[in-house]
Amino acid sequence: MFSKWIFVVLLSLSCLSSPAFSGGVSAYIVNGTETSVTTYPDFVSLFYDRTEYDRIYGTHSFCGGTMLNSQYVLTAAHCIFSGGSINEEYMLFMTVGQIDNETDWIYKITPVRPAEFYYDNSFSDSESDLWQNDIAIIKLESTLNTGGTVNRLGSESYHSNSNSFIAIGHGNTAVNTTTYKLLQTSMSYVDQSTCASVYGGLHNSQICFSGGSAATMNNGVCSGDSGGPIYWDNGGTLYQVGITSFGPTTCGAGSITGVFTELTDYNTWITNVLNGSVSPNYIATDAKRQAYYETNILSSPTDSSSVPSGGGGGSMGGGLLLLFSGVLGYRLKRRLVMPRI
Template identity: 30%
Template sequence: MKNIVPALVAAAGLFATPYMAYASADFSASLLSGSRIINGTQSAKNQWPFMAVLVTKGSNTVYSGQLCDGTFLGGRYVLTAAHCVVDEYTGKKTSANTLQVAIGVFDLKSSSAKKKLVNVSKIYSHPKYDGIVNDIAILKLAKEVSGTKVQLASQDLVNALQNGNTTTAIGWGATSATEDIYPAKLRQVDMPFVEWQTCQNLNSEYLSVDESNVCAGYLEGGKATCYGDSGGPLVYKDNGVYKQIGIDSWTGGDCAQANAYDVFTNVAYYTDWINNIMNN
């Protein structure tokens, strides 16, 4: 998801906004290279075969070129966050020919990861993305890929979730918010679901949260997503099947800090938009 961390941007001398697991365009490659799953665990190999990683084309390795995460929708399409491919300050979209995607990867440093890279032919970002709201995008690949596609949650399922239901965020990244430790193998963290109304009422940073979002996290902090986990999924196990309910978007505090939930784009809210792109 896209996390906007005030502490990070203040240290960079840039701007003061809510905090994003920001990985957009060239900015992410230099300042926020690498994602973070804080106090999570390493995933099992092949546990999440629908996972995708966005990479700067021409990078020496998938690990060194990782920009954002995503999920495989099947065929030629990958779901991610708009802030991964659109500069939220200039509105400029990343050129498709500068990106590649690898699907079904576990270890970003493995030789097999680089062999799975596929060029991106087109980027569809939500036309009403404004830096925080409508943080969703779809990448069209240059060729079809065979693999396990993610199951997307319905709005009925999302509506049935309650505060405290266990959800899981998945991504590649550092295991600390204070040290540059970036494991290459996929990680995950369980977090309690937070209804958007509860999330919105947390504090002034969260007033923009609405039904187009879902939230997750611990009010006391300690476990969360962070830098570069942008675009990755939040999943919920529904009758034995993991379904994606969210896209990693932003948080109102530093990594895993108290009194700050992680905010995700509600995938089900955008079902029609997703289908229109894929069936165009």
């Protein structure tokens, strides 16, 4: 049970094919300033893309990620889950690319499709469990030419509110307020006991940050920032210390404006995935894409190409909202899915 009745938002992708999901999401950088992948060269975006099948694509990314190396992407597990199970449609029709302004992505970059998906077998896609072990790795079909890769740490020496931390993403700037640009914002470390007093049930593998002490609109993460990084700026060298997971329903509200999966707790698992000693949880192939398209999309009376813009944040039961900005969730609020012409 929560020690207080707190509302939180999971910064993830909306459930494109889940009938249980009834709304959109609200999760973007709050009080941010515009930045660039030149400054954060390991940052990438995950897009929904069916252009080679029927010219349908997402005009916004549904999650962020970072490059562990030229072929492996680090993100949040909830970005590939829906209602407790993997979201096969997102996994099959995902592309990964690097862009500053998302209005340019379909025309100005060459994205790469995923080939394999890895996630912690103990991941809990559950509000009541605060999305424990919210981490995933995507192996791409080919290398993605980015300007950099993640710097990881072997210890948690950065646990100090005197250190500087930066969160980035393409998420909303406030609830229901969209941006297409990559933004950054500064945040401060919050110790585990203080964070647990706000979010009862917090796990040791999660790390919390604050964006200020005002009643609302403190610096923080918001819908669409899921899977993206928070960095420790150690004298100009950036180390990724967390993956954006969830935050308050009202973005930027309260004393804790972002909860992240802490990377140091998964160093061994990450290394094992990269060296090939872990079997993928799911393999994506062209044959699977074609079969899924023919069986689940062509035969669907509510294909996403016919769904107009719409609204909202989807309630997930006892007080948490999914903060991921997936195609279905976005298109209910704004026109995210559209044909390429």
